[in-house]
Amino acid sequence: MHSSKLQFEVEGYVFDFSNVCQFLKDKRVMLEAPQGWVRLLDKIAVWLKSKCGVKVCYLRLDPAFGGCDVGYAYAKQLGIDVIVHVGHTAYPLCPQTKFKGVEVYYVPGYYVENIEVHVDEIIRCVGDSKKVAIAYVVQHKQLVDKLMQMLGGKLVLAEQILGCWYGALPQIYGQIDKLIVVGGGLFHALGLCLAVGDCSKILVFDPFDNRRHCVDVCEQYQKVLMKRLWLLEELRSKKLKRVAILVGLKTCQFRREVVESVKRMLEISNVDYDLYINVEMSREKLLNMEPWKYDAIVVTSCPRLAIDDYGDMRPPLLTPGELKYVLGFVKRYVFPW
Ligand code: SF4
Known part of the structure; x- marks a missing residue:
């Protein structure tokens, strides 16, 4: 089967099962996804049955909040062979892909629309900065892959981040002029500010919201930090x-x-x-x-x-x-x- 046939596409996202499909034939599978994508699981199940020969497919209704939230307990109880975890990559603090005999495959969904336009905009907001880092949520990996090529020698590090994990970004923060967070909303950017203890070099680029193309988050960060410090001092x-x-x-x-x-x-x-x-x-x-x-x-x-x-x-x-x-x-x- 050609690999392009093994991508499930919906609403501007691509879910690539090319490296997973071969392990699903005749298997009892549990599908799980984050809150917003549970509604897609029935469609993915139909697709997996026809393209990969999945035998039985259970759809986890309780959302998986992150790569940290893999439903091994559900799978064990159901006698499932394989978990297909849609929407995240493996949690870096717990990266095993097999647990008590159940295999897990992670299939993130990549947003593929408007990539060229967004790359151009990000390059403009990098401006004349000499050393740049990129933090991104996995949905925007394809945008960031393209961006990395364009940034060339200016790029110090591009790191996928989570709400509680920021890779080596806190360590290299002192060496860069600008850090661009590519992701929806401010959740990840605020966590990153808390982790590095600063907001002055951080800009958010939210591909889904035109009002948040290269905006600074200092006001929101200071608000969160002040509130936390007030509680802690008390x-x-x-x-x-x-x-x-x-x-x-x-x-x-x-x-x-x-x-x-x-x-x-x-x-x-x-x-x-x-x-x-x-x-x-x-x-x-x-x-x-x-x-x-x-x-x-x-x-x-x-x-x-x-x-x-x-x-x-x-x-x-x-x-x-x-x-x-x-x-x-x-x-x-x-x-x-
Ligand atoms: S912030 Fe961390 S622990 Fe919380 S859901 Fe996200 S990945 Fe899991």
């Missing part, structure tokens, strides 16, 4: 007495070492703690624990839960890095761990 001044630790059991969000280090820091600081386990977080679940018994709740699974999704909860939810700051193990704000 906790530092009153001193923690009792804390809840949330241990997430999604396969790649369970971070044994982070949990152990959080426990150790609390023990050294004479802070009592309770250990809660859960798979999916919700406000109802948090209320069930009577959160007011605690001074803070430390989230060891997805650090963006503390900052974005539950940023308004009281007592505050903290990332492990924020706990370090509150307890005085570090002198400045660190994100995420």
Whole structure:
């Protein structure tokens, strides 16, 4: 079969199954995807059955929030041979592709429309900067591949990023003049600002939003940082007495070492703690624990839960890095761990 026949195309995206199809013949497959793409799974299933000979296809209705959220537990229970995880690449902090006998294949969707136009615009906003880095979400990899060719010797690093992972960008940040974040919305750019502790060289290019073509994010970053620091300073001044630790059991969000280090820091600081386990977080679940018994709740699974999704909860939810700051193990704000 010609490889171009093994690409599923929809709504300006290409899902390339060329290296996956051969492993799916006569297999029992589970398909999973992030929130916005669960609605495409039935179409992908029909396509995989006809093009790759998949035998049975289960569609995971619970969204997969990242490459960190691979449904091994579902697959195991169903007796599935293969998971096809659509929309992300493997999570760099947990890169195995086989778990308890179940294979997983990652098929990101690449956005392929308007690439030439967007590359030209980004080149214009690079301007006369001499050393540039690119951070991108995987959907825009094809745009970035093209951009890399155009930037030539100016490019110091192009790195795919996640909401909690920024590769070597924090290390090389001091060597560059400009860092362009190619992705939708401000979620990834704000995480990157928190991770590098600065916004002055960072510009966002959102291919889906004309108002965000090369915009600076300092105002939004300062807002987030001030809010976090205000909460953390309040906790530092009153001193923690009792804390809840949330241990997430999604396969790649369970971070044994982070949990152990959080426990150790609390023990050294004479802070009592309770250990809660859960798979999916919700406000109802948090209320069930009577959160007011605690001074803070430390989230060891997805650090963006503390900052974005539950940023308004009281007592505050903290990332492990924020706990370090509150307890005085570090002198400045660190994100995420
Ligand atoms: S930010 Fe959260 S959902 Fe995204 S990759 Fe990290 S842990 Fe997973």
